[in-house]
Amino acid sequence: MIIDVHAHWGPWFFTMDVAAASLATMDRYGIGKAIVSATEAVIYDAPAGNRALAGVLDGQDRLYGYVTVNPRRLGEAARDLRELTGPWVGVKIHTDYTGSPVTSPRLRAALELAAEAGLPALVHTWGASVLDLAQVCLDVPGLRVVAGHMGADGHRHAIEAANACDRLYLEPCWSHAPAGRIAEVVAAVPDRQLLFGTDATLIDPSSAFGAVAAAGLTGETAERVAWRNAVELFGI
Template identity: 60%
Template sequence: MIIDVHAHWGPWFFAMDVSDVVDNVQVMDRYGIDLQIVSATEAVVYDPRTGNRRLADVLTRTDRLLGYLAINPRDLAAAEHDIAELLPTGRFVGAKIHTDYTDSPVGSPQMRDALTLLDELDLPVLVHTWDRAVLELAQVCAELPRLRAIAGHMGGLGSHWAVEATRVCPRLYLEPSCSHAPAGRIGQVAEHVNPHRLLFGTDSTLIDPAVALGAVAAARLPKDVMERVMWRNAAELFALPTP
């Protein structure tokens, strides 16, 4: 079984040929991915209110996708409205915050307010992290009592900081998708991190899943660790049915 915890639905401004839910499912079938947790591209890069609602409609059409509610920390009133309206559908299982598109660095006051809101709701959140931002996310996570945060890209090229970050907060998870990571990155991180804190993500449909799958295969993880990475940790984090 494979659960992809970092994926997207909808066209990108530089990849317009991946716009329909059919595209997601075709890519998943090609690589044996059973379930994707997706955010709407429109919600991440442009307008959360319209994008989240378009995704809510898409999620009624397939049981292969679950959703992240995209949140802009600079407009928490809108985020609270989206959460109240869309979370009860049962098709959204977490939140997504892209620090660059929202111009909200992890250490900013508005980001702290957004993470505090998600802590109060006990809603897992996927946060875009690069370089030292993964350490900042871990620090905020440690200061909040319940927050479960996923460091998207596990710091990108700063994955050595991701190892340190998991020691700061045991509720921090690492998701390794990256378009240009150095060889051996996943294996090096897995050697030093609690295997219960490792997840699998592809950044599809922005990046072909072959990149992430190849990187994980190259890590040659032990069978029990591979199972945790590919699906079991995600199933536990998001309270999903297990095979």
């Protein structure tokens, strides 16, 4: 079993060969289940995108949803977290598209909503921002966060962040795949804090698969990354 904790549904605002989210794509790479956010919700209108995704999630058992939250529109976020029921297992926040850096009060307030709802939050991180996310996680009781892209080019910051807060999880997808990046993280972070994500449909899953395969994971660590940690964190 493989669970992809960082995936999307819906077209992007530029031409992409993998723009159509489909179970066929998941089947091609052996992905059993995926947690998806609506592209429309991430880049444009969170409530509209969330509700469009609700219709996709209904009646199937392989896709789970992120309630996408815009920290600049907390009233809408709170309403969506109350009203959306069913296979919604987490909260998605993109700091760049919403202009809400991890250090901003509005981002902290959005993460407090996630904690109150009892849902883990997948947050876009880049560079040293993952360290700021760890501090917010420490400050907000019960908050569980997934550092999307595990800081991208800041993976060494991600190591420090994960070791500072055991409620912070790392997800490795990135449009680049520097040699040794994932292996370095795996060697330095408790394996219960590691997840697998692809950033499909923005990036073809082959990128994440190749990067993880190059890390040579085996045994319990490989199982935890592939699916077990996702099951435990998201209650799948």
